[in-house]
Amino acid sequence: MSNVLEVNHLQIQFKIGERYHEAVQDVSFSIRQGETLGLVGESGCGKSVTSLSIMRLLAKGTKISGEVKYGDRDLLKLSESQMRKIRGNEIGMIFQEPMTSLNPVHRIGRQIVESLLLHRGLTGKRAADTAIEMLARVGIPRPEQIAQEYPHQLSGGMRQRVMIAIAMACNPGLLIADEPTTALDVTIQAQILDLMRNLASEHRTSILLITHDLGVVAEMCDRVAVMYAGKIVEQGTVRQIFHNPQHPYTKGLLNSIPKITGERKRLQPIEGNVPSLRNMPQGCRFAPRCPHALDKCRVSAPEFFEIEEEHKSQCWLHA
Amino acid sequence: MLSFIIRRLGATVIVLFGISVLTFILIYAIPSDPARIIAGQHASLATIKEIRHNLGLDKPVPIQYIDYMGRLFHGNLGTSFIYNEPVTQLIMSRLGATVELALGCWIAELLIGIPLGIFTARRARKPSDYVVSALALIAMSLPVFWLGLILMYYFGFIHPWFPLGGNSGFTSLILPSLTYGVTGAAVYMRLLKSSMLEVMNQDYIRTARAKGAGENRIIWRHALRNALIPVITYGSIDIGTLLSGVILIEATFNWNGLGMLAYQAIQQSDIPVIMGTVLLTAVLVVLFNLLTDIVYVFVDPRIRYD
Numbered sequence: 222m223s224n225v226l227e228v229n230h231l232q233i234q235f236k237i238g239e240r241y242h243e244a245v246q247d248v249s250f251s252i253r254q255g256e257t258l259g260l261v262g263e264s265g266c267g268k269s270v271t272s273l274s275i276m277r278l279l280a281k282g283t284k285i286s287g288e289v290k291y292g293d294r295d296l297l298k299l300s301e302s303q304m305r306k307i308r309g310n311e312i313g314m315i316f317q318e319p320m321t322s323l324n325p326v327h328r329i330g331r332q333i334v335e336s337l338l339l340h341r342g343l344t345g346k347r348a349a350d351t352a353i354e355m356l357a358r359v360g361i362p363r364p365e366q367i368a369q370e371y372p373h374q375l376s377g378g379m380r381q382r383v384m385i386a387i388a389m390a391c392n393p394g395l396l397i398a399d400e401p402t403t404a405l406d407v408t409i410q411a412q413i414l415d416l417m418r419n420l421a422s423e424h425r426t427s428i429l430l431i432t433h434d435l436g437v438v439a440e441m442c443d444r445v446a447v448m449y450a451g452k453i454v455e456q457g458t459v460r461q462i463f464h465n466p467q468h469p470y471t472k473g474l475l476n477s478i479p480k481i482t483g484e485r486k487r488l489q490p491i492e493g494n495v496p497s498l499r500n501m502p503q504g505c506r507f508a509p510r511c512p513h514a515l516d517k518c519r520v521s522a523p524e525f526f527e528i529e530e531e532h533k534s535q536c537w538l539h540a
Numbered sequence: 541m542l543s544f545i546i547r548r549l550g551a552t553v554i555v556l557f558g559i560s561v562l563t564f565i566l567i568y569a570i571p572s573d574p575a576r577i578i579a580g581q582h583a584s585l586a587t588i589k590e591i592r593h594n595l596g597l598d599k600p601v602p603i604q605y606i607d608y609m610g611r612l613f614h615g616n617l618g619t620s621f622i623y624n625e626p627v628t629q630l631i632m633s634r635l636g637a638t639v640e641l642a643l644g645c646w647i648a649e650l651l652i653g654i655p656l657g658i659f660t661a662r663r664a665r666k667p668s669d670y671v672v673s674a675l676a677l678i679a680m681s682l683p684v685f686w687l688g689l690i691l692m693y694y695f696g697f698i699h700p701w702f703p704l705g706g707n708s709g710f711t712s713l714i715l716p717s718l719t720y721g722v723t724g725a726a727v728y729m730r731l732l733k734s735s736m737l738e739v740m741n742q743d744y745i746r747t748a749r750a751k752g753a754g755e756n757r758i759i760w761r762h763a764l765r766n767a768l769i770p771v772i773t774y775g776s777i778d779i780g781t782l783l784s785g786v787i788l789i790e791a792t793f794n795w796n797g798l799g800m801l802a803y804q805a806i807q808q809s810d811i812p813v814i815m816g817t818v819l820l821t822a823v824l825v826v827l828f829n830l831l832t833d834i835v836y837v838f839v840d841p842r843i844r845y846d
């Protein structure tokens with residue numbers, strides 16, 4: 222099956238003070254049509270930065286290199302105006318903060334109409350009708366009325382539905398969802414995930430789902446990329462990652478989720494913190510926290526080792 | 541909304557009452573005798589006494605206050621000691637000129653300040669931002685009378701495009717407004733710039749970008765309206781103050797407005813005129829505050845007063 226998105230050797234550097242610091246290093250992954258890829262990792266590991274770089278939404282002055290291929294185009298090489306035709310049209314995006322992601326002074330309907338206007342040239346009644354249709358599709362009751370309301374009149378869950386309506390208004394090939402449910406309470410979380418899954422399967426939309434919740438990954442994804450300190454350390458199908466995790470970091474993450482079924486195990490969060498951009502460890506970036514670290518790990522960074530088809534892990538233990 | 545306006549107007553009456561008490565007390569705290577001023581240096585004691593009696597200044601202070609309030613309720617602000625004309629009439633005769641000048645100055649400030657605010661926000665931390673910001677700072681600290689005279693010299697005298705002072709229709713309004721606009725615009729510029737920069741970092745701006753909106757659309761459709769709130773607050777205080785008279789501009793351009801009236805009244809201890817202009821200022825400030833609160837509702841749908 223063809224790849225909708227292919228990220229190759231992505232590297233992102235931020236200017237902090239006078240120097241550039243690497244937030245993402247040599248990240249490669251791909252998403253096939255209709256597939257959901259989970260990107261997981263602790264806070265600060267570079268998930269949002271990676272997703273924003275695909276949309277080229279990072280602040281000017283950020284150095285990005287590598288390749289972000291959407292179909293046969295390298296998004297990093299497009300002009301700003303070509304890129305605008307992709308944003309919201311071929312790639313839709315939803316964010317972690319439903320409470321602040323909608324413009325407080327514009328009516329809901331108008332915020333959806335804007336995408337239709339920008340990419341489909343729809344105006345007036347046809348655009349308004351399509352917006353109402355979108356609201357109905359994302360499960361908003363009384364869509365005609367809600368279209369006339371302002372964001373502050375809606376709950377967080379409703380606002381996230383509106384964000385999904387905006388992101389899906391032009392039937393994008395790829396939906397990037399950056400922790401879409403983190404800010405919502407559990408029952409609403411499940412509804413939003415259901416909604417995304419249904420919409421995506423209806424239109425064969427691929428999803429890049431960013432989360433730090435492995436429960437969400439298990440429920441939603443086909444494949445998983447585990448990120449640590451700006452690098453992908455393990456990649457595989459959901460089955461491979463959950464049943465046969467290879468990288469010590471992945472194992473640590475899996476140990477830290479509470480198990481509801483079976484015997485009760487104590488929660489084991491991984492000790493220590495994600496290193497900051499300013500002092501990345503030499504060698505394997507996980508070494509300071511790794512229970513299996515070898516001498517070699519502290520001096521040289523491991524490459525990927527193929528575990529089986531589709532499954533690879535970046536750790537010296539596999540050597 | 542309507543009930544909010546009614547409640548606010550009710551509160552306004554209380555505020556005005558307080559202000560009338562305050563000005564009254566303040567004036568009695570000033571050790572100057574209006575009767576002596578009216579009568580002149582060489583008047584006899586008897587004359588002064590008679591004047592005091594005619595003005596009611598020999599009555600006890602509380603009675604004077606009650607008299608004053610009684611007249612106030614009938615729209616009578618008293619009679620000027622100096623002009624010997626009703627204060628209401630004096631104020632009314634100057635009000636038109638002052639409203640013209642105030643609006644002219646205000647619009648000039650907005651027309652210069654708001655575009656520059658948007659410009660410097662878009663070019664933040666680029667050379668053009670630094671240049672414009674520095675120039676604005678210089679303009680802000682220019683003395684009004686000096687700038688006014690320079691403008692009059694070049695655009696009234698060397699090139700006689702505009703009249704050299706006085707209020708005589710639209711052309712006479714240009715130079716005073718421009719003078720005030722140039723010196724006052726920097727505040728608007730800086731307010732809008734910092735507010736714009738803050739708004740541009742908001743999540744909903746990122747959403748607009750993710751939709752594919754271009755930079756112009758983001759500035760004009762998404763950022764500006766959100767960024768205008770602090771500008772509206774300052775703008776309403778500003779126009780309220782301008783309407784009570786722009787003394788420096790009036791003096792420089794020989795513009796016969798309320799500012800000059802109040803200024804002369806203070807110099808001459810013309811108590812009824814002082815009280816009248818102070819009261820008018822208070823009414824304007826309170827009314828413009830109310831107007832601002834109403835404008836907020838149209839700019840920011842989150843604001844409701846029920």
Ligand SMILES: Nc1ncnc2c1ncn2[C@@H]1O[C@H](COP(=O)(O)OP(=O)(O)OP(=O)(O)O)[C@@H](O)[C@H]1O
Pocket residue numbers: 235236237244262263264265266267268269270271280433497498
């Ligand atoms: N504009 C920026 N300038 C400098 N550093 C940045 C910038 N944006 C992000 N970073 C840094 O890059 C790293 C990755 O941040 P990112 O937001 O991608 O993390 P994340 O994985 O999305 O975390 P979270 O789960 O908290 O959302 C962090 O160390 C962050 O401090």
Ligand code: SF4
Pocket residue numbers: 468469470505506507508509511512513514515518523535536537538
């Ligand atoms: S390479 Fe070494 S330090 Fe890194 S995860 Fe593997 S064992 Fe641990």
Ligand SMILES: [Mg+2]
Pocket residue numbers: 268269270399
């Ligand atoms: Mg994030």
